[in-house]
Amino acid sequence: MLSLASFSSHADAPIKVSAQANQIAQENIIVDGHIDVPYRVHKKWEDVSVATEGGDFDYPRAKKGGLTAPFMSIYVPASLDNSAESTAVAHQLIDLVEAMVYRSPDKFAIAKSVADVKAQFKKGLISLPMGMENGSPLQGSMENLKTFYERGIRYITLAHSLSNHISDSSYDLRRQWHGLSPFGKEVVVEMNNLGIMVDISHVSDEAFYQAIEISKVPVIASHSSLRKYTPGFERNMDDKMVKALGENNGVIMINFGSSFVSKETQDWRNNLTKRKNALIKEVGEDSPQVAEFDEKYRKENPYPYSTLEQVLDHIDHVVELIGIDHVGIGSDYDGVGDSLPVGLKDVSSYPNLIQGMLDRGYSRADIEKVLSGNLLRVWSEVEEYAASH
Known part of the structure; x- marks a missing residue:
C-alpha cells in the first residue's frame, strides 16, 4: 500500500485484445498477489460486489478481467507500529473481507488453501485469500501469529515503510537490526511451521537475504518490481536478489505502479x-x-505514466535471469493511487497483459504459470511443509 495524491487523469490508449487472450483470462485462475481493497473500504465504505465509481477493483471489473484469486491486503500503516491499535486494525480489515463474503456469497469466498482457490474457481466464485502487509500487528506474539493464520492470513510482508520489531524496511534509513530482528528470525521459522508464506516485499536487502537463508520453503515478493529499471530504488529487487530468489524456488510478483516500473x-x-x-x-x-x-x-x-510494455519488460527480465517458473502478478491495485500504467488501469485489464505476453511469444502454458501457476506452486510447497511439521 502506497498512499499517493491523485494525479491528472490519463486516457488509456486502446489495446486490441484477441479472443485468445480473453479466453486465457477466463479459463484460468488468475492470482494477483496484492490488492488493497480492505484498506480502501476501511477508509471509505464502498460495496465492491457491484460497479463502483472509484477504486481499481470491483466484482464486475474483476469478472471482465478474469481475476479469480486476488490476495486481499491486510495493510496496517507503519504509524501504528508498537501499538495495540495495529493488531486491532488488522482484525478489523479481516472482518471487512469476511463481510464482503457474507454479503455476497454468490460472488466471493474466503480462500485459506490452494484447494479452496481451485474449488471456488470451479464454482465461478472469486476467491479472497488474505496477506498481511506489515508484520507489526503480531506485536511480538507467536499467539497473535497463530490467530492470524486461523483467520486466513496466508502471507506476511515482514515490514512496511518503517523498520519494525520484525525487520528493517527498504524505505527506512535506520537499519536497527541489520536485517531481521531476533524475533523476526523466529517468526520466519514459525511461519514455515504454520503454513504462512514469507513475503520479502518492502524489507531491506539484508533482511531479504536472511529470510531466504532461514526459510525452509520458497519465499515470495508479493508486489515488487526490478531495480534494473529503477536504479537506486531499494524497494525493488536487484538482479542478484532475483537470482537468489530463483535459487530459493520463490516467486517475484510484478508491481504495476508507475514509480515501480519506470x-x-x-x-x-x-x-x-x-x-x-x-x-x-x-x-x-x-x-x-x-x-x-x-x-x-x-x-x-x-x-509520466509507465506503460504495459514496460511492465512486460520486467516480466521478460525475470524470465531471462531465472526462468518462467519464478514470476507472477502483484499489481498493487487500490494501493498506488492514480499511478497505474497505460493499459493496466484496473482489474479488468489482465487480458491486456495476456495479449502483451502473446505478442512477445509466450506460450499459453508459460502465461498460465505467470497468471497463477507459480504462486500456487509456492503456496502448495508451504502447505506441504507445514503439514509435515
Whole structure:
C-alpha cells in the first residue's frame, strides 16, 4: 500500500485484445498477489460486489478481467507500529473481507488453501485469500501469529515503510537490526511451521537475504518490481536478489505502479520532492506557495505514466535471469493511487497483459504459470511443509 495524491487523469490508449487472450483470462485462475481493497473500504465504505465509481477493483471489473484469486491486503500503516491499535486494525480489515463474503456469497469466498482457490474457481466464485502487509500487528506474539493464520492470513510482508520489531524496511534509513530482528528470525521459522508464506516485499536487502537463508520453503515478493529499471530504488529487487530468489524456488510478483516500473517516473517523483523541500527551506512549511506546490508542479510537469510494455519488460527480465517458473502478478491495485500504467488501469485489464505476453511469444502454458501457476506452486510447497511439521 502506497498512499499517493491523485494525479491528472490519463486516457488509456486502446489495446486490441484477441479472443485468445480473453479466453486465457477466463479459463484460468488468475492470482494477483496484492490488492488493497480492505484498506480502501476501511477508509471509505464502498460495496465492491457491484460497479463502483472509484477504486481499481470491483466484482464486475474483476469478472471482465478474469481475476479469480486476488490476495486481499491486510495493510496496517507503519504509524501504528508498537501499538495495540495495529493488531486491532488488522482484525478489523479481516472482518471487512469476511463481510464482503457474507454479503455476497454468490460472488466471493474466503480462500485459506490452494484447494479452496481451485474449488471456488470451479464454482465461478472469486476467491479472497488474505496477506498481511506489515508484520507489526503480531506485536511480538507467536499467539497473535497463530490467530492470524486461523483467520486466513496466508502471507506476511515482514515490514512496511518503517523498520519494525520484525525487520528493517527498504524505505527506512535506520537499519536497527541489520536485517531481521531476533524475533523476526523466529517468526520466519514459525511461519514455515504454520503454513504462512514469507513475503520479502518492502524489507531491506539484508533482511531479504536472511529470510531466504532461514526459510525452509520458497519465499515470495508479493508486489515488487526490478531495480534494473529503477536504479537506486531499494524497494525493488536487484538482479542478484532475483537470482537468489530463483535459487530459493520463490516467486517475484510484478508491481504495476508507475514509480515501480519506470525510471522516468522515479525521476519525476524525486524532482518533485527535491524542489518542494527547497521551497520549504526558502519560504517555510506553512507558506501558501508550499500548499499549492504539488498541484502547480503536476500541471507544469505532467505525470509520466509507465506503460504495459514496460511492465512486460520486467516480466521478460525475470524470465531471462531465472526462468518462467519464478514470476507472477502483484499489481498493487487500490494501493498506488492514480499511478497505474497505460493499459493496466484496473482489474479488468489482465487480458491486456495476456495479449502483451502473446505478442512477445509466450506460450499459453508459460502465461498460465505467470497468471497463477507459480504462486500456487509456492503456496502448495508451504502447505506441504507445514503439514509435515
